Protein backbone atom coordinates (compact mmCIF):
# COMPACT_ATOMS: atom_id res chain seq x y z
CA UNK A 559 0.00 0.00 0.00
CA UNK A 560 0.96 3.64 -0.33
CA UNK A 561 0.77 5.95 2.68
CA UNK A 562 1.04 9.65 3.34
CA UNK A 563 2.48 10.72 6.68
CA UNK A 564 2.03 14.42 7.47
CA UNK A 565 4.69 15.76 9.82
CA UNK A 566 8.28 14.65 10.42
CA UNK A 567 8.51 14.86 14.20
CA UNK A 568 8.99 11.69 16.26
CA UNK A 569 5.37 10.61 15.62
CA UNK A 570 5.50 10.85 11.84
CA UNK A 571 9.04 9.48 11.55
CA UNK A 572 8.41 6.39 13.68
CA UNK A 573 5.10 5.57 11.95
CA UNK A 574 6.69 6.02 8.52
CA UNK A 575 9.65 3.79 9.42
CA UNK A 576 7.45 0.97 10.71
CA UNK A 577 5.23 1.05 7.60
CA UNK A 578 8.26 1.21 5.29
CA UNK A 579 9.93 -1.72 7.04
CA UNK A 580 6.74 -3.74 6.52
CA UNK A 581 7.20 -3.25 2.74
CA UNK A 582 4.83 -0.31 2.10
CA UNK A 583 5.77 2.92 0.38
CA UNK A 584 5.48 6.10 2.41
CA UNK A 585 5.49 9.77 1.46
CA UNK A 586 6.46 11.98 4.41
CA UNK A 587 5.64 15.66 4.04
CA UNK A 588 6.88 18.29 6.48
CA UNK A 589 6.03 21.96 6.30
CA UNK A 590 9.19 23.10 8.05
CA UNK A 591 12.58 23.09 6.29
CA UNK A 592 13.85 20.44 8.75
CA UNK A 593 12.83 17.16 10.37
CA UNK A 594 12.45 16.67 14.11
CA UNK A 595 9.32 18.69 14.86
CA UNK A 596 9.61 20.43 18.19
CA UNK A 597 12.62 18.27 19.08
CA UNK A 598 14.65 19.93 16.27
CA UNK A 599 18.33 20.48 17.15
CA UNK A 600 21.06 22.17 15.15
CA UNK A 601 24.59 23.47 15.68
CA UNK A 602 24.61 27.16 16.53
CA UNK A 603 27.45 29.46 15.34
CA UNK A 604 29.01 29.14 18.82
CA UNK A 605 29.34 25.40 18.18
CA UNK A 606 26.74 24.67 20.86
CA UNK A 607 24.02 22.10 20.04
CA UNK A 608 20.89 24.25 20.09
CA UNK A 609 17.52 22.79 21.06
CA UNK A 610 15.68 25.23 18.82
CA UNK A 611 12.14 24.80 20.17
CA UNK A 612 13.23 24.48 23.80
CA UNK A 613 15.46 21.94 25.56
CA UNK A 614 14.59 18.26 25.41
CA UNK A 615 15.76 15.52 27.76
CA UNK A 616 14.88 11.95 26.91
CA UNK A 617 13.65 9.96 29.91
CA UNK A 618 11.66 6.76 30.08
CA UNK A 619 10.79 3.59 31.96
CA UNK A 620 9.82 1.90 28.71
CA UNK A 621 12.59 -0.60 27.98
CA UNK A 622 11.48 -1.16 24.36
CA UNK A 623 11.42 2.59 23.62
CA UNK A 624 14.87 3.01 25.15
CA UNK A 625 16.16 0.18 22.94
CA UNK A 626 14.39 1.71 19.93
CA UNK A 627 15.95 5.18 20.26
CA UNK A 628 19.40 3.61 20.64
CA UNK A 629 19.07 2.00 17.21
CA UNK A 630 19.18 5.51 15.75
CA UNK A 631 21.28 7.52 18.21
CA UNK A 632 24.13 7.21 20.68
CA UNK A 633 22.39 8.23 23.89
CA UNK A 634 24.77 10.01 26.27
CA UNK A 635 23.94 9.80 29.98
CA UNK A 636 22.40 13.03 31.21
CA UNK A 637 20.70 13.83 34.52
CA UNK A 638 18.47 16.88 34.64
CA UNK A 639 19.09 18.88 37.83
CA UNK A 640 16.97 22.00 37.92
CA UNK A 641 17.52 25.02 40.16
CA UNK A 642 14.94 27.65 41.04
CA UNK A 643 15.18 31.30 41.97
CA UNK A 644 12.51 32.47 44.41
CA UNK A 645 12.48 35.60 46.54
CA UNK A 646 16.08 36.39 45.58
CA UNK A 647 17.47 33.02 46.67
CA UNK A 648 18.39 29.91 44.78
CA UNK A 649 16.99 26.47 45.59
CA UNK A 650 17.03 22.91 44.31
CA UNK A 651 14.08 21.41 42.42
CA UNK A 652 11.95 19.31 42.52
CA UNK A 653 11.28 20.33 46.11
CA UNK A 654 13.42 17.94 48.16
CA UNK A 655 14.92 17.80 51.63
CA UNK A 656 17.62 20.28 50.64
CA UNK A 657 14.98 22.74 49.38
CA UNK A 658 12.88 22.38 52.52
CA UNK A 659 15.84 22.80 54.88
CA UNK A 660 17.17 25.78 52.92
CA UNK A 661 13.76 27.43 52.64
CA UNK A 662 12.77 27.07 56.29
CA UNK A 663 16.35 27.39 57.68
CA UNK A 664 16.13 23.95 59.28
CA UNK A 665 18.22 20.75 59.45
CA UNK A 666 15.33 18.26 59.31
CA UNK A 667 15.84 14.60 58.64
CA UNK A 668 13.28 12.92 56.32
CA UNK A 669 10.68 12.06 58.95
CA UNK A 670 10.96 15.45 60.69
CA UNK A 671 10.50 17.19 57.33
CA UNK A 672 7.50 15.04 56.45
CA UNK A 673 5.86 15.81 59.77
CA UNK A 674 6.62 19.52 59.40
CA UNK A 675 5.16 19.73 55.88
CA UNK A 676 2.10 17.73 56.90
CA UNK A 677 1.46 20.33 59.59
CA UNK A 678 1.75 23.16 57.01
CA UNK A 679 -0.48 21.42 54.40
CA UNK A 680 -4.14 22.39 54.43
CA UNK A 681 -5.99 19.29 55.66
CA UNK A 682 -9.35 21.06 55.42
CA UNK A 683 -9.20 20.69 51.61
CA UNK A 684 -10.73 17.26 51.06
CA UNK A 685 -11.56 17.29 47.37
CA UNK A 686 -9.32 19.87 45.62
CA UNK A 687 -10.88 21.32 42.48
CA UNK A 688 -8.25 23.86 41.47
CA UNK A 689 -4.47 23.84 41.08
CA UNK A 690 -4.23 26.23 44.03
CA UNK A 691 -6.28 23.97 46.33
CA UNK A 692 -4.30 20.94 45.23
CA UNK A 693 -0.97 22.67 45.95
CA UNK A 694 -2.15 24.03 49.33
CA UNK A 695 -3.33 20.55 50.29
CA UNK A 696 0.05 19.02 49.35
CA UNK A 697 2.66 21.58 50.38
CA UNK A 698 1.00 24.35 52.39
CA UNK A 699 0.98 28.09 51.75
CA UNK A 700 4.70 28.98 52.02
CA UNK A 701 6.08 26.51 49.47
CA UNK A 702 3.05 27.04 47.25
CA UNK A 703 3.66 30.81 47.08
CA UNK A 704 7.42 30.45 46.68
CA UNK A 705 7.57 27.76 43.99
CA UNK A 706 4.17 27.27 42.34
CA UNK A 707 1.91 30.34 42.37
CA UNK A 708 3.95 32.79 40.27
CA UNK A 709 5.55 30.20 38.00
CA UNK A 710 2.22 28.55 37.18
CA UNK A 711 0.49 31.87 36.51
CA UNK A 712 3.29 32.82 34.08
CA UNK A 713 3.29 29.41 32.41
CA UNK A 714 -0.47 29.23 31.82
CA UNK A 715 -1.47 32.90 31.79
CA UNK A 716 -4.25 32.10 34.26
CA UNK A 717 -4.40 32.39 38.07
CA UNK A 718 -3.74 28.98 39.69
CA UNK A 719 -7.15 29.33 41.38
CA UNK A 720 -8.72 29.01 37.91
CA UNK A 721 -6.67 26.04 36.69
CA UNK A 722 -7.94 22.48 37.19
CA UNK A 723 -6.43 20.42 40.02
CA UNK A 724 -5.45 17.73 37.50
CA UNK A 725 -2.40 19.78 36.37
CA UNK A 726 -0.66 18.96 39.66
CA UNK A 727 -1.30 15.23 39.86
CA UNK A 728 1.36 13.91 42.18
CA UNK A 729 2.89 15.12 45.42
CA UNK A 730 5.72 17.34 44.15
CA UNK A 731 7.88 16.77 47.24
CA UNK A 732 10.77 14.47 48.06
CA UNK A 733 11.87 13.83 51.61
CA UNK A 734 15.44 12.95 50.64
CA UNK A 735 18.27 14.73 48.79
CA UNK A 736 17.43 13.27 45.37
CA UNK A 737 17.47 16.23 42.96
CA UNK A 738 17.17 14.22 39.73
CA UNK A 739 14.25 16.02 38.06
CA UNK A 740 12.96 12.86 36.39
CA UNK A 741 12.18 9.68 38.27
CA UNK A 742 12.64 7.39 35.26
CA UNK A 743 15.08 4.49 34.93
CA UNK A 744 16.64 5.72 31.66
CA UNK A 745 17.66 9.30 30.92
CA UNK A 746 19.89 10.73 28.22
CA UNK A 747 20.42 13.04 25.28
CA UNK A 748 21.46 11.96 21.77
CA UNK A 749 25.13 12.73 21.20
CA UNK A 750 24.44 14.34 17.80
CA UNK A 751 21.05 15.81 18.70
CA UNK A 752 17.48 14.73 18.03
CA UNK A 753 17.35 15.80 14.39
CA UNK A 754 20.21 13.45 13.45
CA UNK A 755 18.32 10.60 15.17
CA UNK A 756 15.08 11.40 13.34
CA UNK A 757 16.92 11.71 10.02
CA UNK A 758 18.19 8.17 10.59
CA UNK A 759 14.69 6.91 11.44
CA UNK A 760 13.50 8.36 8.12
CA UNK A 761 16.42 6.98 6.15
CA UNK A 762 14.76 4.01 4.43
CA UNK A 763 14.44 3.23 0.71
CA UNK A 764 10.62 3.01 0.96
CA UNK A 765 10.37 6.51 2.45
CA UNK A 766 10.08 9.57 0.23
CA UNK A 767 10.66 12.65 2.40
CA UNK A 768 9.92 16.20 1.25
CA UNK A 769 10.47 19.28 3.40
CA UNK A 770 8.88 22.72 3.08
CA UNK A 771 5.61 21.12 2.00
CA UNK A 772 2.48 22.12 3.88
CA UNK A 773 -0.20 19.50 3.31
CA UNK A 774 -3.77 20.73 3.38
CA UNK A 775 -6.38 18.10 4.22
CA UNK A 776 -8.07 18.85 0.89
CA UNK A 777 -4.96 17.82 -1.08
CA UNK A 778 -4.33 14.74 0.96
CA UNK A 779 -6.07 12.15 -1.19
CA UNK A 780 -3.17 10.70 -3.17
CA UNK A 781 -2.54 7.86 -0.69
CA UNK A 782 -4.40 4.73 0.44
CA UNK A 783 -4.35 6.08 3.98
CA UNK A 784 -3.07 9.20 5.75
CA UNK A 785 -1.35 9.53 9.12
CA UNK A 786 -1.93 13.09 10.28
CA UNK A 787 0.42 14.43 12.99
CA UNK A 788 -0.55 18.06 12.37
CA UNK A 789 -3.14 19.87 14.51
CA UNK A 790 -6.46 18.04 14.90
CA UNK A 791 -8.51 21.23 14.42
CA UNK A 792 -6.56 22.12 11.23
CA UNK A 793 -7.68 18.85 9.60
CA UNK A 794 -11.31 20.02 10.06
CA UNK A 795 -10.52 23.56 8.92
CA UNK A 796 -11.16 24.85 12.46
CA UNK A 797 -14.90 24.10 12.05
CA UNK A 798 -15.54 24.32 15.82
CA UNK A 799 -12.98 27.07 16.48
CA UNK A 800 -9.31 26.82 17.43
CA UNK A 801 -8.07 24.54 20.20
CA UNK A 802 -6.11 26.75 22.60
CA UNK A 803 -2.36 26.40 23.03
CA UNK A 804 0.37 28.26 24.85
CA UNK A 805 3.35 29.27 22.80
CA UNK A 806 6.87 30.24 23.90
CA UNK A 807 9.13 33.12 22.90
CA UNK A 808 12.82 32.38 23.28
CA UNK A 809 15.07 35.39 23.84
CA UNK A 810 18.57 34.33 22.85
CA UNK A 811 21.76 35.72 24.37
CA UNK A 812 25.28 34.69 23.42
CA UNK A 813 28.24 35.38 25.70
CA UNK A 814 31.59 33.97 26.75
CA UNK A 815 32.23 31.36 29.40
CA UNK A 816 29.54 29.95 31.63
CA UNK A 817 26.35 32.02 32.05
CA UNK A 818 24.63 30.26 34.94
CA UNK A 819 26.56 27.05 35.69
CA UNK A 820 23.54 24.84 35.08
CA UNK A 821 21.29 23.78 32.19
CA UNK A 822 17.97 24.96 33.67
CA UNK A 823 17.13 27.63 36.23
CA UNK A 824 13.45 28.37 36.88
CA UNK A 825 12.32 31.84 37.93
CA UNK A 826 9.37 31.39 40.24
CA UNK A 827 8.50 35.01 41.11
CA UNK A 828 5.59 36.57 39.21
CA UNK A 829 7.56 39.85 38.84
CA UNK A 830 10.22 38.19 36.64
CA UNK A 831 8.58 38.02 33.20
CA UNK A 832 10.28 34.84 31.99
CA UNK A 833 9.68 31.35 33.38
CA UNK A 834 13.19 29.97 33.06
CA UNK A 835 16.66 30.38 31.57
CA UNK A 836 18.17 27.41 29.80
CA UNK A 837 21.86 27.24 28.88
CA UNK A 838 22.20 24.83 26.01
CA UNK A 839 25.83 23.77 26.25
CA UNK A 840 25.10 22.20 29.62
CA UNK A 841 22.76 19.72 27.88
CA UNK A 842 25.90 18.29 26.25
CA UNK A 843 28.39 18.05 29.16
CA UNK A 844 30.61 15.82 26.97
CA UNK A 845 31.37 18.84 24.73
CA UNK A 846 33.65 21.83 25.40
CA UNK A 847 32.69 25.35 24.23
CA UNK A 848 34.30 28.64 25.18
CA UNK A 849 31.17 30.60 24.22
CA UNK A 850 27.70 29.99 25.52
CA UNK A 851 24.10 30.51 24.48
CA UNK A 852 21.06 30.95 26.67
CA UNK A 853 17.32 31.10 26.12
CA UNK A 854 15.07 33.23 28.31
CA UNK A 855 11.68 31.55 27.96
CA UNK A 856 8.46 33.60 27.92
CA UNK A 857 5.06 31.90 27.77
CA UNK A 858 1.97 33.44 26.16
CA UNK A 859 -1.28 32.57 24.38
CA UNK A 860 -0.70 31.04 20.95
CA UNK A 861 -2.05 32.98 17.95
CA UNK A 862 -2.76 31.44 14.51
CA UNK A 863 0.75 32.34 13.24
CA UNK A 864 2.60 31.05 16.34
CA UNK A 865 4.08 27.63 17.10
CA UNK A 866 1.67 25.66 19.31
CA UNK A 867 3.56 24.22 22.29
CA UNK A 868 1.38 23.31 25.25
CA UNK A 869 -2.32 22.37 24.85
CA UNK A 870 -4.28 24.41 27.39
CA UNK A 871 -7.10 21.89 28.01
CA UNK A 872 -9.33 24.10 30.17
CA UNK A 873 -12.97 22.99 30.23
CA UNK A 874 -13.92 25.17 27.22
CA UNK A 875 -11.10 23.54 25.20
CA UNK A 876 -12.19 20.09 26.29
CA UNK A 877 -15.73 20.74 25.02
CA UNK A 878 -14.32 21.84 21.68
CA UNK A 879 -11.94 18.86 21.67
CA UNK A 880 -14.90 16.51 22.12
CA UNK A 881 -16.57 17.97 19.04
CA UNK A 882 -13.41 17.38 17.02
CA UNK A 883 -12.99 13.88 18.44
CA UNK A 884 -16.54 12.99 17.42
CA UNK A 885 -15.89 14.16 13.88
CA UNK A 886 -12.53 12.39 13.81
CA UNK A 887 -13.96 9.10 15.01
CA UNK A 888 -16.30 8.98 12.02
CA UNK A 889 -13.57 9.99 9.52
CA UNK A 890 -12.32 7.44 6.99
CA UNK A 891 -8.89 7.18 5.45
CA UNK A 892 -7.03 9.07 8.18
CA UNK A 893 -5.35 8.23 11.50
CA UNK A 894 -4.63 11.08 13.93
CA UNK A 895 -1.39 10.80 15.86
CA UNK A 896 1.05 12.68 18.05
CA UNK A 897 0.79 15.66 20.32
CA UNK A 898 -0.97 17.91 17.79
CA UNK A 899 -3.14 15.21 16.21
CA UNK A 900 -4.55 14.21 19.60
CA UNK A 901 -4.25 17.58 21.43
CA UNK A 902 -2.27 16.24 24.39
CA UNK A 903 1.09 17.01 25.98
CA UNK A 904 3.25 13.96 25.23
CA UNK A 905 6.81 13.33 26.29
CA UNK A 906 9.08 11.93 23.58
CA UNK A 907 9.09 8.39 24.97
CA UNK A 908 5.28 8.30 25.05
CA UNK A 909 5.22 9.75 21.53
CA UNK A 910 7.47 6.93 20.28
CA UNK A 911 5.51 4.27 22.17
CA UNK A 912 2.21 5.51 20.72
CA UNK A 913 3.66 5.79 17.20
CA UNK A 914 4.89 2.18 17.38
CA UNK A 915 1.47 1.05 18.61
CA UNK A 916 -0.33 3.05 15.91
CA UNK A 917 1.80 1.45 13.19
CA UNK A 918 1.26 -2.03 14.63
CA UNK A 919 -2.52 -1.45 14.81
CA UNK A 920 -2.66 -0.10 11.27
CA UNK A 921 -0.56 -2.96 9.86
CA UNK A 922 -2.73 -5.60 11.48
CA UNK A 923 -5.90 -3.86 10.20
CA UNK A 924 -4.45 -3.92 6.68
CA UNK A 925 -3.52 -7.58 7.00
CA UNK A 926 -7.14 -8.41 7.74
CA UNK A 927 -8.30 -6.26 4.79
CA UNK A 928 -9.66 -3.49 7.00
CA UNK A 929 -8.93 0.22 7.04
CA UNK A 930 -6.73 1.58 9.82
CA UNK A 931 -8.75 3.30 12.57
CA UNK A 932 -8.80 7.09 13.15
CA UNK A 933 -7.29 6.58 16.64
CA UNK A 934 -5.18 3.91 18.30
CA UNK A 935 -4.82 5.75 21.60
CA UNK A 936 -7.26 7.18 24.09
CA UNK A 937 -7.11 10.74 22.88
CA UNK A 938 -9.57 12.26 25.37
Ligand SMILES: Cc1cc2nc3c(=O)[nH]c(=O)nc-3n(C[C@H](O)[C@H](O)[C@H](O)COP(=O)(O)OP(=O)(O)OC[C@H]3O[C@@H](n4cnc5c(N)ncnc54)[C@H](O)[C@@H]3O)c2cc1C
Pocket residue numbers: 564565566567568569570587588589590594595596597611612613614615616617771772773774787788789806867868895896897898904905906907909
Ligand atom coordinates in the same frame (compact mmCIF):
# COMPACT_ATOMS: atom_id res chain seq x y z
C1 LIG B 1 9.22 23.43 25.24
C2 LIG B 1 9.06 21.95 25.21
C3 LIG B 1 9.97 21.16 25.87
C4 LIG B 1 9.84 19.78 25.84
N1 LIG B 1 10.75 19.03 26.53
C5 LIG B 1 10.65 17.69 26.54
C6 LIG B 1 11.57 16.90 27.28
O1 LIG B 1 12.49 17.41 27.94
N2 LIG B 1 11.42 15.56 27.24
C7 LIG B 1 10.42 14.93 26.53
O2 LIG B 1 10.33 13.70 26.53
N3 LIG B 1 9.53 15.67 25.80
C8 LIG B 1 9.62 17.03 25.79
N4 LIG B 1 8.73 17.77 25.06
C9 LIG B 1 7.71 17.07 24.25
C10 LIG B 1 8.19 16.78 22.79
O3 LIG B 1 8.44 18.00 22.12
C11 LIG B 1 7.10 15.97 22.07
O4 LIG B 1 7.01 14.70 22.67
C12 LIG B 1 7.36 15.72 20.58
O5 LIG B 1 7.70 16.90 19.90
C13 LIG B 1 6.12 15.13 19.93
O6 LIG B 1 6.38 14.80 18.57
P1 LIG B 1 5.24 14.87 17.46
O7 LIG B 1 5.82 14.28 16.25
O8 LIG B 1 3.97 14.28 17.99
O9 LIG B 1 4.94 16.43 17.27
P2 LIG B 1 5.85 17.58 16.63
O10 LIG B 1 7.23 17.47 17.12
O11 LIG B 1 5.14 18.85 16.86
O12 LIG B 1 5.83 17.24 15.06
C14 LIG B 1 4.73 17.51 14.24
C15 LIG B 1 5.26 17.96 12.90
O13 LIG B 1 4.18 18.09 11.96
C16 LIG B 1 4.45 19.19 11.12
N5 LIG B 1 3.19 19.61 10.51
C17 LIG B 1 2.08 20.06 11.16
N6 LIG B 1 1.10 20.34 10.27
C18 LIG B 1 1.59 20.06 9.04
C19 LIG B 1 1.05 20.16 7.71
N7 LIG B 1 -0.20 20.57 7.49
N8 LIG B 1 1.83 19.80 6.66
C20 LIG B 1 3.12 19.36 6.86
N9 LIG B 1 3.66 19.26 8.10
C21 LIG B 1 2.92 19.59 9.18
C22 LIG B 1 5.06 20.21 12.07
O14 LIG B 1 5.81 21.20 11.36
C23 LIG B 1 5.94 19.33 12.95
O15 LIG B 1 7.26 19.23 12.45
C24 LIG B 1 8.79 19.15 25.12
C25 LIG B 1 7.86 19.96 24.46
C26 LIG B 1 7.98 21.34 24.51
C27 LIG B 1 6.95 22.16 23.83
